[in-house]
Each structure stands twice: as C-alpha cells, then as structure tokens.
Amino acid sequence: MSLDVSTPSVATSTIETDAVIIGAGPVGLFAVFELGLVDVKAHVVDILDKPGGQCAELYPEKPIYDIPGLPIVTGQELTNQLLKQIEPFGPVFHFGERIDTLERLPDERFRLKTDAGTEFITKVVVIAAGGGSFTPKRPPLQGIEGYEGTSVLYSVRRMEALRGKSVLIVGGGDSALDWTLNLQPIAKSITLLHRRDEFRAAPHSVAKMREMVETGDVRLMIGQVTALHGEGDKLQGATVKTKDGEERLDVDVMLPFFGLTMKLGPVADWGLQLHENLIPVDTEKFETSEKGIFAVGDINTYPGKLKLILSGFHEVALMAQQAAKYVYPGKKVLFQYTTSSSSLQKKLGVS
Amino acid sequence: MVKITFIQPDGSEQVVNADPGVTLMESAKMNDVPGIEAECGGACACATCHVYVDDAWREKTGTPSTMEEDMLDFAFDVREQSRLSCQIKLTPDLDGLVVRVPAKQF
Numbered sequence: 001m002s003l004d005v006s007t008p009s010v011a012t013s014t015i016e017t018d019a020v021i022i023g024a025g026p027v028g029l030f031a032v033f034e035l036g037l038v039d040v041k042a043h044v045v046d047i048l049d050k051p052g053g054q055c056a057e058l059y060p061e062k063p064i065y066d067i068p069g070l071p072i073v074t075g076q077e078l079t080n081q082l083l084k085q086i087e088p089f090g091p092v093f094h095f096g097e098r099i100d101t102l103e104r105l106p107d108e109r110f111r112l113k114t115d116a117g118t119e120f121i122t123k124v125v126v127i128a129a130g131g132g133s134f135t136p137k138r139p140p141l142q143g144i145e146g147y148e149g150t151s152v153l154y155s156v157r158r159m160e161a162l163r164g165k166s167v168l169i170v171g172g173g174d175s176a177l178d179w180t181l182n183l184q185p186i187a188k189s190i191t192l193l194h195r196r197d198e199f200r201a202a203p204h205s206v207a208k209m210r211e212m213v214e215t216g217d218v219r220l221m222i223g224q225v226t227a228l229h230g231e232g233d234k235l236q237g238a239t240v241k242t243k244d245g246e247e248r249l250d251v252d253v254m255l256p257f258f259g260l261t262m263k264l265g266p267v268a269d270w271g272l273q274l275h276e277n278l279i280p281v282d283t284e285k286f287e288t289s290e291k292g293i294f295a296v297g298d299i300n301t302y303p304g305k306l307k308l309i310l311s312g313f314h315e316v317a318l319m320a321q322q323a324a325k326y327v328y329p330g331k332k333v334l335f336q337y338t339t340s341s342s343s344l345q346k347k348l349g350v351s
Numbered sequence: 352m353v354k355i356t357f358i359q360p361d362g363s364e365q366v367v368n369a370d371p372g373v374t375l376m377e378s379a380k381m382n383d384v385p386g387i388e389a390e391c392g393g394a395c396a397c398a399t400c401h402v403y404v405d406d407a408w409r410e411k412t413g414t415p416s417t418m419e420e421d422m423l424d425f426a427f428d429v430r431e432q433s434r435l436s437c438q439i440k441l442t443p444d445l446d447g448l449v450v451r452v453p454a455k456q457f
Contacts, residue, residue, distance in 0.1 A: 059391070137425065137457055138457065139427060140455040171424065194424070196420070224428065224429065258457070259397075261399075262390070
C-alpha cells in the first residue's frame with residue numbers, strides 16, 4: 001500500500017500523537033513522566049484492564065524494597081504514586097487493548113493498530129511491555145491447539161455461540177464461576193470442573209453455583225482434565241480424572257480458566273531484532289534496531305541488564321532525550337532539573 | 352548445607368546443596384534444575400515452580416497456605432503431594448528432602 005506523505009489516509013478513529021507507550025507497568029508509567037518533561041505527549045496501551053502491569057496483576061500486595069527513596073512499597077502503592085506523578089502530563093490510557101500491528105509510514109511515523117480496532121499514528125514508539133502480554137494459560141493437553149477458537153475458548157465473546165451446547169468449564173475463580181452462572185440458562189448442559197471443592201470466586205457466586213448444583217442445573221465435578229477427544233476442530237469429549245477414577249464426558253465446548261501467563265506476543269512480528277525473546281537496545285538511547293522504536297524495562301536486553309524497576313526508570317530518562325529529538329527535530333533539548341527549572345515546574349503544575 | 356534431590360519425570364536425579372534459609376525454588380534455580388520455571392520470581396503468583404514432595408517428607412515440609420492453595424489452582428496435574436517450591440523455605444530439618452518435578456509447568 002502506498003501512502004501520500006503529506007496527507008496520510010487517516011481513518012476517523014485514528015489518534016495522532018507524539019508517542020505510544022506499550023505497557024502501563026511502572027516503567028511505562030514513568031516513561032510518561034520523562035517524555036512529558038520534554039514535551040512529548042503520550043498514549044499508553046495495555047492489555048490488562050488496569051495500570052500497574054505485573055506490579056498490579058501479579059503482586060499488588062507484595063512489598064518491594066529496592067525503589068530508591070521508598071524503603072518499602074507495595075506494587076499497588078507504587079502504581080498509585082506513579083499515576084499521581086504523571087497526572088500533570090495528561091496521558092491517555094487505552095486499557096484492555098493489545099497493539100497487534102506496527103508499520104512505518106513513508107513520513108517516518110508509525111501506524112499502530114490494536115485488537116480492538118484503535119489506530120494510532122505516532123512519531124515514536126516506546127515498548128515497555130515487561131514480560132510480554134498477559135495471555136490465558138493453555139492447559140498442557142495433547143492436541144488442545146487444534147480446538148482453540150472453535151471449541152476451546154479462553155474468553156467468551158458471544159454468548160449466543162454457546163446456546164444449546166454441552167459446556168465444560170474448568171477452574172475455581174471468578175471467571176469460571178461467572179461463566180457457569182451466565183451460561184447455565186442457555187447451554188444444553190454445564191459441567192463445572194475444579195481440582196478441589198473450594199473456590200476462590202466471590203462467595204455469592206459460589207453460593208449461587210451450589211444452588212444450581214442442588215437443583216441439578218449444573219454438574220460439579222472435583223478433578224482434572226487429562227485428555228481431549230474430537231474430530232478436526234470440533235471437541236466431542238474430555239477425559240476427567242477424579243478421586244473415583246477416570247470418566248469421559250461428552251462436551252462440545254471447554255472453557256479453561258487457569259489464569260494468565262506472559263508471552264512476547266505480536267511484538268515478535270514487528271521486524272525488530274530479538275534475542276531470546278528480548279529486544280536488544282543500545283545503552284545511550286535504549287533504541288531498538290529500528291529508529292524511533294525504543295524498548296525499556298524488562299523487555300529489553302543489553303550488556304549488564306538487570307530486570308529491576310529502578311533500571312527501567314533510568315532507561316526511560318535517557319530514552320526521552322532521544323525521543324524528543326525525533327518529535328522536535330532541530331530543537332535543542334535543554335537538560336534541566338525539576339528542583340530549579342521554572343519551565344519544568346510549570347509543566348508539573350507546581351510553579 | 353541442606354541436601355535436596357530433584358527427580359525428573361524421566362527418573363533422572365539431581366542432588367543439590369543449598370544454604371538453609373533459601374527457598375526450594377531458589378535452590379533449584381541456582382543449580383539450574385530443569386523444569387522449575389518460577390516465572391514470577393517467587394511471589395507465589397504463577398504456579399510455575401510446582402513440585403511433588405516425596406511422601407516421606409510431606410510432614411516436614413508442611414501444608415500449603417491458603418494463598419498457595421489458590422495458586423495451585425493454576426497448576427496442572429495437581430496432586431496431594433503438590434507444593435509450590437517458592438513457598439518451601441529450606442531448614443536443616445529438610446536435609447535429605449526428595450521432590451519430583453512435574454512433566455510440565457504451565
């Protein structure tokens with residue numbers, strides 16, 4: 001596809017910005033701050049439905065001891081403080097979205113599209129994606145890949161598609177319980193399978209599920225799936241191991257809910273040089289093999305790299321200097337301190 | 352030192368020595384024991400350091416906390432012997448501990 005450089009074909013929903021930051025973990029959030037100081041406006045995209053990345057998703061309550069100046073802080077507290085710190089720069093967040101494609105336009109800018117259809121045209125891209133995108137865990141069952149998307153689903157986009165089906169739901173958290181309750185009225189049958197007779201889900205959902213089990217509307221099994229059976233991409237059954245032995249269930253659809261794991265994801269397809277699923281960068285600008293695309297935090301690699309939040313903070317400060325040069329070509333980036341610079345204090349809204 | 356034997360699904364054994372005070376997961380990572388991924392780094396947040404504690408040692412290693420039980424929901428082929436190795440702190444009492452590594456972490 002060829003594009004006219006002066007008037008790129010811009011869809012109505014396209015967002016034009018200076019920078020798109022991929023990942024709203026601590027390093028992505030602090031990138032907003034450092035870019036903001038040099039007048040680079042940013043949009044932040046994250047696959048999770050909230051800011052904080054691993055800090056918020058994996059260990060919100062765990063104390064972190066190596067953030068300079070904060071002897072002890074939890075992942076959630078750090079996230080909250082960073083959000084407050086970057087407020088003056090008015091970042092725009094796009095949660096629950098994953099950047100799927102990245103292409104360079106003839107005018108050197110980048111076009112990025114998310115899985116939800118949001119489109120950005122941006123001068124620089126900052127990949128702060130940590131361990132990669134959080135994706136549902138795939139149970140290690142033989143042949144499961146073949147059923148994914150048709151009869152093994154990790155999320156339900158259209159409930160109607162499950163009308164009249166025999167559904168096996170696996171897991172004991174809120175997702176498993178919510179779908180058990182929501183699908184019960186329309187499915188032909190619902191079997192909820194969990195490894196133990198204790199559930200992490202909200203107590204009222206558990207109580208409701210137990211009622212449905214009482215009335216025979218839901219079958220509850222305590223055990224684990226050991227094998228899947230089917231033809232082509234159509235699931236027909238699952239072998240379930242319980243303490244009484246193995247049983248084969250006839251099911252059309254399985255919904256496994258085993259939490260999330262991190263995968264590099266679409267970043268791998270953007271033509272960047274990679275090294276063992278990490279993005280090599282220089283240590284002057286933290287730029288990737290592609291001009292204008294930076295990688296900061298856990299996702300990058302360079303000699304001596306340490307996967308520490310504090311290293312990521314350092315990286316974004318240097319990255320921002322170079323990003324400013326791309327966003328404002330020819331303009332001198334003046335190095336200033338927040339303690340004394342009246343112009344920085346104005347940006348921070350404190351002068 | 353605490354001596355630990357890791358048994359792989361193929362039956363091969365690896366004996367490692369660790370200082371008391373580190374976790375079983377850390378001892379595995381320090382000695383490159385295959386099959387212990389510990390994706391979250393020991394925060395009891397991922398279930399990829401799942402092991403089966405040998406029956407003879409289950410009393411000494413104790414039982415999983417509520418948080419660990421919750422996280423074991425995300426492991427595969429969970430058994431009575433299942434523990435997350437990041438939640439077992441090595442003590443001199445555990446010298447000689449035997450654990451099995453599952454066929455897959457996920």
